[in-house]
Every structure is written in structure tokens, then in C-alpha cells.
Amino acid sequence: MIGVFDSGVGGLSVLKELVNMFPQESIVYYADNANCPYGEKSAEEVSQLCDDVVKILLSEGCTLIVVACNTATAAAIDYLREKYPDIPFVGMEPAIKPAAKLTKTGVVGVLATEGTFKGRLYQQTSQKYASHVKVVVQPGWGLVDLVEHDKIETAAADALLRKYIEPMMAAKVDQLVLGCTHYPFLSSAINQITGGVINLINPAEAVSKQVDRLLAKFNLRDSKEVPSYKFMASGNEVTLLEMVERVLPEFQKQHLKRHP
Structure with a gap:
């Protein structure tokens, strides 16, 4: 299962590419919109917020995590890779x-x-x-x-x-x-x-290609015929759901879970 997170709805631009490229993969999306935007926070604060989100995604069963946020990648991806060496992380590299x-x-x-x-x-x-x-x-x-x-x-x-x-x-x-x-x-x-x-x-297409390489390398491809999708938010879930419906209208009836 692929985990994707961002400070808010921005990562849905990456999620859309992932869904198109991997229609068989189950995905959990987490919007940390209670703490958005990340861009004005210190690297230390962003790293802690990212760590909190990663723990949630791991508890959901995610085996590969996409840090779908350029600011979070810049501040925290080295930290996350060091703390969770068994989890492949894909970040956003400036194109x-x-x-x-x-x-x-x-x-x-x-x-x-x-x-x-x-x-x-x-x-x-x-x-x-x-x-x-x-x-x-x-x-x-x-x-x-x-x-x-x-x-x-x-x-x-x-x-x-x-x-x-x-x-x-x-x-x-x-x-x-x-x-x-x-x-x-x-x-x-x-x-x-x-x-x-x-x-x-x-850069979303390049991210998807890297996800493809890592799924193959670590034998993480989902064998389920029907994928599942979950959308989670730390703050206002309505904003997330509305954007999901706009970007990915086929998911409008999917369950959106708010995580306190």
C-alpha cells in the first residue's frame, strides 16, 4: 500500500498521477492541513510534523511513502530515511x-x-x-x-x-x-x-516513475484486483474532500476519515 502525504491538498496533484500510473495500487492520502502551510516553519518543526504523519501512515499498513510536498522533502526526507530504514521514501526533487x-x-x-x-x-x-x-x-x-x-x-x-x-x-x-x-x-x-x-x-510524473522503480525493487506491488483508497486530514476534512471530488471525481463516494 502506498502512503502519500502533504501539508494540505497539494499532494493530490501527485496522487492523480499515481492513480493513473498504478490503478491496481491501494493508497492512503494524508493532508496535514491543521499545520498548513509548512513553508513558513523551521526545518525541525517540519521534520517532527512529518514524523507524526509517517507514524499514522505506517499504522494504516503503508509500505512505501511519498512525501508529496517539496518543503517537507527539503526539511525532513533525510531524517525520515534514517529513522525508518526499512521504508522506501520518495520525495519531491525540484525539476x-x-x-x-x-x-x-x-x-x-x-x-x-x-x-x-x-x-x-x-x-x-x-x-x-x-x-x-x-x-x-x-x-x-x-x-x-x-x-x-x-x-x-x-x-x-x-x-x-x-x-x-x-x-x-x-x-x-x-x-x-x-x-x-x-x-x-x-x-x-x-x-x-x-x-x-x-x-x-x-515533477509528478518523475515521482511516479521513481515509485514504480521502488515497488519493483522491494517487491511491494499490490496483488489486489480492486484497490482501496482512504483520505485522511488532521484539520478541515471538508476542504480535502471537495478537492478530491474535483481532481478525482471517481473517488467522491470514498470514505474520508479525520484523524485527530
Whole structure:
């Protein structure tokens, strides 16, 4: 069984890819929305929150866990792998490599949380794959809250995105890395601002490929003919369920369990 967690609903962008790629796998999704957003918290605090969630997912029978949150990956994945050496963890690696490979202008943008920019993975990936291009970074202050509160198609969302995206357009960015799992839900709004001239890079597909490799490596594939799905939340379960119904309408009748 695959466990997937995020600070809120953002990880559903990863879950959608996993469901499409592994229709036979059972999945438990946990939204720690009582503590969202993670991006403004210290690495130590995020690590403790992640540890608490992992314990819940393990109690649900999960044998592989996807940390579907860039901030949580940056702050906690090394800690989690050390504490739980028998559990394969898959994190969110900033997709700078494909952006640097695809750019025609030589300028790529990264929209992410401050926690992601401060993380080891982002810094190592940037140095390794993007030393030959110009990287325009932009913390996405406030964007997670917009997604969590279902304010994606609002004037406030448009104004905030324009504040972040228009300077990138002026800098000739042609590839934009969505460095937070909440941000793919803003793709349509971003494309409206850019007119589609900036290619948006969502790392969910790469995560699914890594999950595939680990399921095979550790012989963890689910043999059940009919998979099961469970959605859990530490806080407001209504927001999670509404987003599940929108992103994965086939799950709208599935049981949502609130975990105190």
C-alpha cells in the first residue's frame, strides 16, 4: 500500500498521477492541513510534523511513502530515511534538470516555497544541472493558502500570480518549474497570464516513475484486483474532500476519515 502525504491538498496533484500510473495500487492520502502551510516553519518543526504523519501512515499498513510536498522533502526526507530504514521514501526533487535541458532562451524560472529554496536538494540540483543557465527564483508567498481555501479562480489569485510571473516573463523565462505540489492547481491561471509561452514543469510524473522503480525493487506491488483508497486530514476534512471530488471525481463516494 502506498502512503502519500502533504501539508494540505497539494499532494493530490501527485496522487492523480499515481492513480493513473498504478490503478491496481491501494493508497492512503494524508493532508496535514491543521499545520498548513509548512513553508513558513523551521526545518525541525517540519521534520517532527512529518514524523507524526509517517507514524499514522505506517499504522494504516503503508509500505512505501511519498512525501508529496517539496518543503517537507527539503526539511525532513533525510531524517525520515534514517529513522525508518526499512521504508522506501520518495520525495519531491525540484525539476530543474528538465527545465535547464529544454530552455531555448537560457533562462528558467522556479516558483517554490522558501523552505524548498533553502533545502539541500534544491541547492545541489541547481549547481549540478543549471550552472549554464540563468535561474530566476520566486518564493510563492500566499499561493498555498489560495489553493487550500479554494480561491484559485479569483481576482486575488490573478493579482498575486501576475506579481510573481510578469517579472519572469520580462526576464525571458521560457521554462517554469512548479516547485510546490499546490502550484499545478494554478496552471490554468498561470497560462492565462503568460498566454502559454512559458512551459510549466510538474515533477509528478518523475515521482511516479521513481515509485514504480521502488515497488519493483522491494517487491511491494499490490496483488489486489480492486484497490482501496482512504483520505485522511488532521484539520478541515471538508476542504480535502471537495478537492478530491474535483481532481478525482471517481473517488467522491470514498470514505474520508479525520484523524485527530
